[in-house]
Every structure is written in C-alpha cells, then in structure tokens.
Amino acid sequence: MDDINYMYIGYSIIWGLTFVYLLKITMDQKKLAREIKMLKEVADGRRKTDSGTDRTSEN
Amino acid sequence: MKKTDYLKMIFVLIAAVLTMTGLYMAFVWAPPHGTHIFDLDQEHKDVYLAEPISDELIEAFNSSEEHINLSYNATIKQSLNQNGRLWLIKDGDSTFWIMDSDTELKVFAENMGDVQRIFYFHVASAWVAYLAFIITFIGSLAYLKTNKMKYDILAFSSAEIGIVFCTAAIITGGLWAKGTWGEFWRWEDRKLFMTLVLWLVFMAYLALRSNSDPGKARARLSAVFSIIGCMCIPLSFAANRIWTQSHPTVIASESGSLQTSMVFTLITAVFAFSFLYGAILLTKMDVENMREELEEIKQEIGDLDG
Numbered sequence: 001m002d003d004i005n006y007m008y009i010g011y012s013i014i015w016g017l018t019f020v021y022l023l024k025i026t027m028d029q030k031k032l033a034r035e036i037k038m039l040k041e042v043a044d045g046r047r048k049t050d051s052g053t054d055r056t057s058e059n
Numbered sequence: 060m061k062k063t064d065y066l067k068m069i070f071v072l073i074a075a076v077l078t079m080t081g082l083y084m085a086f087v088w089a090p091p092h093g094t095h096i097f098d099l100d101q102e103h104k105d106v107y108l109a110e111p112i113s114d115e116l117i118e119a120f121n122s123s124e125e126h127i128n129l130s131y132n133a134t135i136k137q138s139l140n141q142n143g144r145l146w147l148i149k150d151g152d153s154t155f156w157i158m159d160s161d162t163e164l165k166v167f168a169e170n171m172g173d174v175q176r177i178f179y180f181h182v183a184s185a186w187v188a189y190l191a192f193i194i195t196f197i198g199s200l201a202y203l204k205t206n207k208m209k210y211d212i213l214a215f216s217s218a219e220i221g222i223v224f225c226t227a228a229i230i231t232g233g234l235w236a237k238g239t240w241g242e243f244w245r246w247e248d249r250k251l252f253m254t255l256v257l258w259l260v261f262m263a264y265l266a267l268r269s270n271s272d273p274g275k276a277r278a279r280l281s282a283v284f285s286i287i288g289c290m291c292i293p294l295s296f297a298a299n300r301i302w303t304q305s306h307p308t309v310i311a312s313e314s315g316s317l318q319t320s321m322v323f324t325l326i327t328a329v330f331a332f333s334f335l336y337g338a339i340l341l342t343k344m345d346v347e348n349m350r351e352e353l354e355e356i357k358q359e360i361g362d363l364d365g
Contacts, residue, residue: 006238010177010231021223032349039356046363
C-alpha cells in the first residue's frame, strides 16, 4: 500500500475516533437531560400526591 | 448558560482554529519528508551531496551488496572506491549523499515519505493520552484525600478520554510503522509494549467501574487502581529514552532534531488537541454530573414510594 494511504487512514482514525466519542457523549447528555426532566416531573407529582394524602389524613 | 459552558465554547473555538492551522501546516507547510540531521556546511564537512549524480555513482550503488537496514525509506550502502570506504545514501529517487566511513551514521527519519505526516497528530494524541492519565492520577489522589465525588468524576472522565486518544496514538503509530519499518508492531520495542500495557490498565479501570455499583466504594477502589496504573505513564514515556529502541525519540533528544517548520506544526497540533481535550473533559464531566443527579432523583422517588 502506498505511504499516502497510510497517512489518510491515520488521519481518518484520529478524527473518526474523536468524532464518534464526541457524538456518544453528546447523545448521552441529551438522553440524560430528557430522563432527568421526566423523573423530576414524576418526583414533583409524587410529592404533591404525598402532601395531598398527608392533608387528607390530617383532616 | 453556565460558566463551564462558556469555557467549553472558548476551548472548542481555539481547538478548531488550531486544528485547521495544524492540518494546513502538516499537509502544506511542513516538509513532506523526514528531517536530515546532518548539516552539510557546518557539522559534517565530510558528508557531501553528490551533484550531479554520475553514472559511476549509480553503478557503484547498485552493484554494492552490503547495506544497512535503517528501517526507513532511505537506502544506505557501503562501497569501496579509490577514495576508500564510503557510505552511499540514496535519498528518494534523485539524491545521493556520500559520507566517509568514519563519520558517525546518524540518520533519522530519512525520507519517510508522506506517512511521516501522521507524526504531528500521532504525537499530539499520545501527549493528550498522557495528560489525561495524569489528570486521572491527580483526581484519584484528590478523591482519596477529600472523599469528594467531583474528583472521582474528574478522574473517570479524564481516563475515558485518555483511552480514546491512546487508542488513536497506538493505531496511528502502527500505520506509521507499517509505512517506515514495513510492519505494524514490534514486540521487542519497550516503548510500544509499555504504551499497550498503559492502554490495557486503563481499559481494566473502565471495566472495573462499569461492573461495580456507583458509590463511595467504587470511587475508592477505582482511585487506588488508577494510581497504581499511572505508574506505567513514566515507563511508557521514557522507554525510548532509557533503552535504545526502534521508536524514534524526537523530543528533547540530540538524535531527533526537527526542522523549525516541523517543530511549529507539532506544537500547533499539541495545543489543538490539548484544547480539544479540555472541551471534551468539561462535556464528559457534565454528563457524569447529570448521571449522579439522575441517581439522586431515582433514590428520591424510591424514598417517596417507600
């Protein structure tokens, strides 16, 4: 194989790996943000339900 | 936007500009071939360039059987003629160098061809890998001292990025070696071997973390593991300086003096990757902080349910 091909393969690997890794962490970030938002809503809902239940039980 | 987001943007911008500059320098500005370390006019007066190349010289070169395998593309043959013993060096297709036999043979990176251009970002990748593992070491030490989870997150994030760049450095090094040595790997080369060990140690570190439950116990165990693993960094870095190896020593060594344009290109690539590392590290730490937050919310919901 010609030298120049090794050079192109080398540069492709460096930038390819970096790009794939960046893509992975960006997707992780988005997925986690979505999950956090969803679970926060769930937690708020539970808290409201709990406080409502507490008030009912107090009455 | 948070303060770290601004910092991340600045790092990304600087990394992008430096990367573009570095690529331009590597492909256009810096010389395509390796460096000639003999200075014909000053240091080695007994080495001279044969111009014009005579038919006798070509014949002498072709008929000479004894040659030195330098693993580089330049061909060196020893020849006897009326002046005594000479080294005939064929550099590429058109240049002959003639050197007296008494002259110390110091040929480094002689005419490696285009594959030499891998060098700039290969070294930058290796540098970032070392930097990332050193940050892991510092983060682990800080965690063991303070017991604060933010240091564990720093250590883990940095180790993961270190693995990515170490992988890039090992693969590109193999490609360079194939182009210059004719083989991808040399097991007898301690530099290569120690770098592989370093890579394996941190792969084990990541495997250890992914197979343990999150918490203080995992953080403590992985901190101790990474501190022990970081002992491989100086060994990997210094292997080609301590032992004579096939792997070239180009930084802080007499034998590997680079041309000015190559030095500037290398520095640009190293800075580009360092800023890129900074930006990726901040992003990865954000992700890990979010993961912690998610665990806390899950626990909170569990408590509310319970």
